[in-house]
Amino acid sequence: MDLSNSSPVITDPVAISQPLLGGLPSNLMQFSVMPSGYSSSGMNVSVSRLKIEEVLVNGLLDAMKSSSPRRKLNVEFGEDNSSEEEDPAYSAWMAKCPSALSSFKQIVASAQGKKIAVFLDYDGTLSPIVDDPDKAVMSPVMRAAVRNVAKYFPTAIVSGRSRNKVFEFVKLKELYYAGSHGMDIMASSANHEHSAEKVTKSLLQVVSGIEGATVENNKFCVSVHYRNVAEKDWKLVAQLVNEVLEAFPRLKVTNGRMVLEVRPVIDWDKGKAVEFLLQSLNLNDSENVIPIYIGDDRTDEDAFKVLRQRNCGYGILVSQVPKETEAFYSLRDPSEVMEFLNFLVRRKKHSM
Numbered sequence: 121m122d123l124s125n126s127s128p129v130i131t132d133p134v135a136i137s138q139p140l141l142g143g144l145p146s147n148l149m150q151f152s153v154m155p156s157g158y159s160s161s162g163m164n165v166s167v168s169r170l171k172i173e174e175v176l177v178n179g180l181l182d183a184m185k186s187s188s189p190r191r192k193l194n195v196e197f198g199e200d201n202s203s204e205e206e207d208p209a210y211s212a213w214m215a216k217c218p219s220a221l222s223s224f225k226q227i228v229a230s231a232q233g234k235k236i237a238v239f240l241d242y243d244g245t246l247s248p249i250v251d252d253p254d255k256a257v258m259s260p261v262m263r264a265a266v267r268n269v270a271k272y273f274p275t276a277i278v279s280g281r282s283r284n285k286v287f288e289f290v291k292l293k294e295l296y297y298a299g300s301h302g303m304d305i306m307a308s309s310a311n312h313e314h315s316a317e318k319v320t321k322s323l324l325q326v327v328s329g330i331e332g333a334t335v336e337n338n339k340f341c342v343s344v345h346y347r348n349v350a351e352k353d354w355k356l357v358a359q360l361v362n363e364v365l366e367a368f369p370r371l372k373v374t375n376g377r378m379v380l381e382v383r384p385v386i387d388w389d390k391g392k393a394v395e396f397l398l399q400s401l402n403l404n405d406s407e408n409v410i411p412i413y414i415g416d417d418r419t420d421e422d423a424f425k426v427l428r429q430r431n432c433g434y435g436i437l438v439s440q441v442p443k444e445t446e447a448f449y450s451l452r453d454p455s456e457v458m459e460f461l462n463f464l465v466r467r468k469k470h471s472m
């Protein structure tokens with residue numbers, strides 16, 4: 121992720137022509153992007169690194185939310201959350217961000233005569249959050265639901281994981297994949313990967329003494345997981361990550377669901393990735409295309425925001441707790457995501 125030698129984000133014909141992306145139109149091969157706020161000299165790094173203390177506080181809040189009793193009901197399928205709406209705070213939030221299932225009729229009415237494009241986050245959206253990131257598998261029924269959706273609608277996975285890794289979980293060749301928060305559809309330089317390897321090595325060294333801390337190399341981004349670390353050690357994890365990053369001024373850290381995500385300081389995120397995919401897939405006609413983006417994480421907010429700003433399509437937040445969001449609708453958990461995807465397919469078949 122040493123960004124000093126090359127443009128940070130340019131089309132990589134090798135990367136985008138890989139079979140994983142499956143049949144991208146040829147215009148994608150010519151598409152290139154130079155994000156704003158960046159100069160190829162590498163001097164104009166305008167995004168300041170989040171203070172690690174801030175990250176930690178956010179992380180603590182996140183952890184508190186994640187470990188709430190509501191989350192404990194979050195078995196992937198078949199749980200009874202019928203008392204959910206009785207929580208006044210949740211009900212108030214649902215009034216602002218209604219269920220995409222109960223609002224399904226409105227959603228399809230607005231999509232009448234238009235083409236739907238589906239964008240899906242992976243962790244927490246298609247697979248339930250689990251303690252071991254390597255075991256975040258997708259259930260066969262969810263895979264079948266996503267496969268069916270992709271039969272009728274252009275469908276992309278937009279994940280914080282590396283593209284290859286998320287493909288190993290999803291295993292569907294008919295989808296489009298954007299990994300490393302969208303950087304893995306188009307990042308060009310081998311330097312990025314080289315730097316990810318370097319920082320991964322340093323991070324592994326420093327957290328090796330902390331029980332439960334793990335480091336995951338996501339090709340252009342690196343995740344430091346603290347889900348399985350005793351709470352008393354979280355601050356230490358954060359401090360150590362911060363110290364390592366002192367030597368990598370072109371990297372920043374953001375906080376996810378009990379994970380510190382180290383990524384390049386470039387103006388690129390899941391929102392930009394969605395815009396890129398819409399353009400590349402000839403789906404940029406906001407009059408006739410309705411993009412639906414489903415995700416559970418802070419990084420998905422960038423994509424929700426893009427859809428809101430374009431005034432076309434819908435962000436759907438997966439959450440069992442009220443959250444500030446740019447999404448229009450909500451779903452409680454992956455089981456509801458699956459239900460929503462199945463509804464889309466059923467409705468499509470019905471209208472044919």
Ligand SMILES: O=P(O)(O)OC[C@H]1O[C@H](O[C@H]2O[C@H](CO)[C@@H](O)[C@H](O)[C@H]2O)[C@H](O)[C@@H](O)[C@@H]1O
Pocket residue numbers: 241242243244248249250251252253254256278279280281336338343345347376377378379381417419
């Ligand atoms: O954009 P996503 O597909 O949601 O990826 C975001 C991060 O997801 C993974 O971590 C999260 O899920 C793990 C498995 O359920 C969980 O153990 C961890 O606490 C969560 O933060 C992934 O491992 C990270 O690398 C991604 O950045």
